[in-house]
Amino acid sequence: MRRVTVSLWLVLALLLSACGASDDGTGLEVGQRLPDAEFVTFAGEKVRVSDLAGRPAIINFWATWCVPCKQEIPVIQAAYERNSASGLQFLAITDEAQNEVRAFYGDFGMSFPVLFDSGGAASRKYRIQAIPTTIFIDRDGVVVARHIGVLDAALLDEYLAQALGDTPAPAEPAPTNQAPPTPQPTSPADDLGHNASAVF
Numbered sequence: 001m002r003r004v005t006v007s008l009w010l011v012l013a014l015l016l017s018a019c020g021a022s023d024d025g026t027g028l029e030v031g032q033r034l035p036d037a038e039f040v041t042f043a044g045e046k047v048r049v050s051d052l053a054g055r056p057a058i059i060n061f062w063a064t065w066c067v068p069c070k071q072e073i074p075v076i077q078a079a080y081e082r083n084s085a086s087g088l089q090f091l092a093i094t095d096e097a098q099n100e101v102r103a104f105y106g107d108f109g110m111s112f113p114v115l116f117d118s119g120g121a122a123s124r125k126y127r128i129q130a131i132p133t134t135i136f137i138d139r140d141g142v143v144v145a146r147h148i149g150v151l152d153a154a155l156l157d158e159y160l161a162q163a164l165g166d167t168p169a170p171a172e173p174a175p176t177n178q179a180p181p182t183p184q185p186t187s188p189a190d191d192l193g194h195n196a197s198a199v200f
Contacts, residue, residue, distance in 0.1 A: 028127060033141045034059075037122035039091070039115035042098060047091075047115055052141065056163040057089035059135045061117075061128045063096055064104040068150045069132045073108050075153050079160060080112040088164060089113075095120040136163040 026035045036050045049059070060076060062069035080090045090112040094101060098116060105114060117123055126135065129148075136145040136159045144162040147155070 028143065028146070030143050030145065032143055034135065034137050034143050035125060037117075037125055039093060039117055039122065041113070041115060042102070049137075049141070052089050052137070054139055055087050055089050056138050056165075057091060057136075058160065058163065059091045059093060059137070061093045061123060061126075061131050061133045063094050063131055064100055066131050070108070072132055072150045072152075073110060075151055075156055077108075077110060077112065078153070079156055083160065083164075086164065088160065091115055093117050093122065095123060134159075136160070138163050138165060 026033045028034070034049060036048055039047050041047060049057075058076075058079075062073075076090065076092070084090075092110070092112060092114045093116075094114065095117045101114060101116075126133075132148075132150065134145075134147045134151060135143060136147075138144050145159045147159065151159075
């Protein structure tokens with residue numbers, strides 16, 4: 001019985017370690033460096049995530065049959081046109097066959113790079129469970145955001161600002177020797193319109 005218990009603990013430990021960050025600091029959580037993965041272009045050239053070193057990127061997993069993906073393509077295309085000169089990289093990843101994507105690419109007016117994840121190896125590595133899923137990485141290849149579902153223009157711009165490092169740091173409060181103000185009574189109406197939603 002003890003041997004079975006030890007074996008179960010060993011299996012559990014291995015599973016937990018597979019889901020977490022590796023020893024080199026890579027992982028899928030915000031603040032971790034995105035693991036490397038390889039894709040193929042329309043021309044058959046291989047592209048790796050590590051090739052993006054020094055450049056922030058948006059990595060979008062999508063498919064031609066995905067209705068929400070179709071809804072966000074114009075939003076991503078517009079952001080690509082606005083930001084392509086900034087060094088920001090846009091990668092649209094699909095596991096479909098090239099002949100299924102080629103006509104769609106032209107019909108939807110897409111000009112950002114489409115890469116192919118043959119066999120879905122990268123999708124499994126990045127634990128893509130629904131599409132569209134978009135990962136944002138900064139110049140160091142660190143994940144700054146991971147979004148599941150359709151991106152609208154405002155939310156996409158917020159994520160891109162983080163990837164580009166344009167999000168200002170919170171201001172430090174000025175030191176003061178004065179006593180803190182006495183709290184004043186409030187009513188529920190005082191809080192209307194002040195519920196800010198976090199990006200994450």
